Amino acid sequence: MTADIESTGTDLMAVLTELSSQEGRADPYPLYRRLRALGPAVLDPTGTLLVSDYRLAAALIRDHRFLKRPEIALAAAGFEHWQERPALRLMFNSMLLRNPPVHTRLRRSAAGTFTARRVTALRPAVERIVDELIAELRAAGSADFIEAFAFPLPVTVIGELLGIPEPDRAQFQLLVRHWTGVLDWLTPEIVDRADPAAVEIDAYFRDLLARRRNEPADDLMSALAQVDGLADDEIITTAALLLAAGFETTTGLLANGLVALLAHPGEAAALRARPELAAAATEELLRYDSPVQLLSSRTAPEELEVAGRVLPAGQRVVTLIGAANRDPAVFPDPDVLRLDRDGEAPLSFGGGLHYCLGAPLARLEAQIAFPALLRAFPELAVTGPAVHREGLALHGLIELPVTTGSVRTRAGGAAARFPDVIR
Numbered sequence: 001m002t003a004d005i006e007s008t009g010t011d012l013m014a015v016l017t018e019l020s021s022q023e024g025r026a027d028p029y030p031l032y033r034r035l036r037a038l039g040p041a042v043l044d045p046t047g048t049l050l051v052s053d054y055r056l057a058a059a060l061i062r063d064h065r066f067l068k069r070p071e072i073a074l075a076a077a078g079f080e081h082w083q084e085r086p087a088l089r090l091m092f093n094s095m096l097l098r099n100p101p102v103h104t105r106l107r108r109s110a111a112g113t114f115t116a117r118r119v120t121a122l123r124p125a126v127e128r129i130v131d132e133l134i135a136e137l138r139a140a141g142s143a144d145f146i147e148a149f150a151f152p153l154p155v156t157v158i159g160e161l162l163g164i165p166e167p168d169r170a171q172f173q174l175l176v177r178h179w180t181g182v183l184d185w186l187t188p189e190i191v192d193r194a195d196p197a198a199v200e201i202d203a204y205f206r207d208l209l210a211r212r213r214n215e216p217a218d219d220l221m222s223a224l225a226q227v228d229g230l231a232d233d234e235i236i237t238t239a240a241l242l243l244a245a246g247f248e249t250t251t252g253l254l255a256n257g258l259v260a261l262l263a264h265p266g267e268a269a270a271l272r273a274r275p276e277l278a279a280a281a282t283e284e285l286l287r288y289d290s291p292v293q294l295l296s297s298r299t300a301p302e303e304l305e306v307a308g309r310v311l312p313a314g315q316r317v318v319t320l321i322g323a324a325n326r327d328p329a330v331f332p333d334p335d336v337l338r339l340d341r342d343g344e345a346p347l348s349f350g351g352g353l354h355y356c357l358g359a360p361l362a363r364l365e366a367q368i369a370f371p372a373l374l375r376a377f378p379e380l381a382v383t384g385p386a387v388h389r390e391g392l393a394l395h396g397l398i399e400l401p402v403t404t405g406s407v408r409t410r411a412g413g414a415a416a417r418f419p420d421v422i423r
């Protein structure tokens with residue numbers, strides 16, 4: 001091993017402590033810079049390799065020789081009996097944390113719904129939902145952007161695909177936030193909060209599965225029910241993962257992306273004037289403030305050489321994709337938002353066997369939403385402090401007060417329902 005991956009000095013401890021603080025999670029980028037100064041990859045006190053270098057991170061996550069071995073980190077965090085904890089069982093048995101051949105079978109069961117062709121066909125539906133949400137936002141004048149747009153857009157899309165009836169969807173906002181806490185560095189408190197949420201999610205999908213078996217509909221839940229060789233537990237864990245991944249991360253992209261655009265009025269103006277920039281803009285927003293900041297659980301099953309480095313058998317790797325996306329060796333002026341940036345793709349959707357199944361869908365939603373919002377509300381502005389999600393692995397906002405700028409409401413419910421319009 002080279003010296004740069006053996007560093008565990010006080011600098012590293014200071015950076016890791018700050019990364020676990022509220023301020024550190026909200027803006028981890030200065031901390032990533034300090035981490036990168038210690039080397040492209042460093043060993044943390046548990047012996048896990050933390051990778052912040054883009055090229056090494058990209059090579060690692062695309063390398064099929066690495067296996068997902070979540071049980072090692074779970075045991076190290078005190079959860080040897082993780083199958084007895086509902087939240088851990090539901091997450092860590094899903095395709096996200098499995099290896100071939102189980103991973104291949106689970107992924108194949110849902111992949112057909114998310115091909116580029118199937119997702120392109122959803123464009124009119126997504127445009128309609130965006131238009132409706134914009135009309136409601138216009139009528140409200142000011143709102144919490146998460147409640148009014150960044151949550152309802154992706155949950156409506158994935159809810160329709162899975163076949164979750166509309167009135168049932170809102171409950172999942174909090175349940176999924178609590179359940180997906182287990183993707184972060186684990187503490188007993190996180191798992192205690194995630195367990196009851198996972199029990200509810202599990203029970204919901206078990207019931208939905210029974211209903212679709214009795215009366216199949218034209219949705220993914222009915223399709224999963226008919227896949228040969230899928231056990232009920234596998235259907236439940238797949239549906240729960242698709243629901244969670246389908247909105248939590250996309251909510252993050254819409255919120256983080258809007259904040260970035262509003263902080264860069266020149267770039268926002270460019271996208272407003274040239275909606276054809278939407279695809280490139282979405283990639284840059286994904287790079288600039290990725291809704292997924294780190295990927296864990298990859299382990300070298302034997303001694304492996306990757307990008308000129310020898311990693312010992314059993315080496316655990318955490319890829320800091322949020323840091324890799326700001327690597328100055330790959331993205332010149334990495335802290336600058338530049339919507340027409342070209343070059344390497346950000347690592348925000350991962351890579352290799354586990355490359356995000358929903359990437360075409362997330363891109364479609366963002367590519368429609370951002371130009372539409374900017375065109376509808378040229379004076380859109382943030383009006384108060386944003387509230388960040390706990391943890392670092394999933395990086396997004398849970399509150400973002402905004403005003404559309406064109407409507408002023410008086411205090412009080414009646415005024416809010418019948419706002420004065422000032423143009």
Ligand code: HEM
Nearest residue numbers: 095096245246249250253292348349350354356357358362
């Ligand atoms: C901006 C939005 C999104 C981001 C940033 C994102 C990010 C990611 C990343 C980084 C991974 C790889 C994890 C790993 O390698 O360990 C992943 C996997 C996955 N994503 Fe997404 N995702 C997004 C939206 C979606 C959507 C809309 C869906 C669902 C429809 C989805 C479904 C999945 C699934 C099922 C996996 C597991 C794939 C596998 O293990 O083979 N994601 N996502």
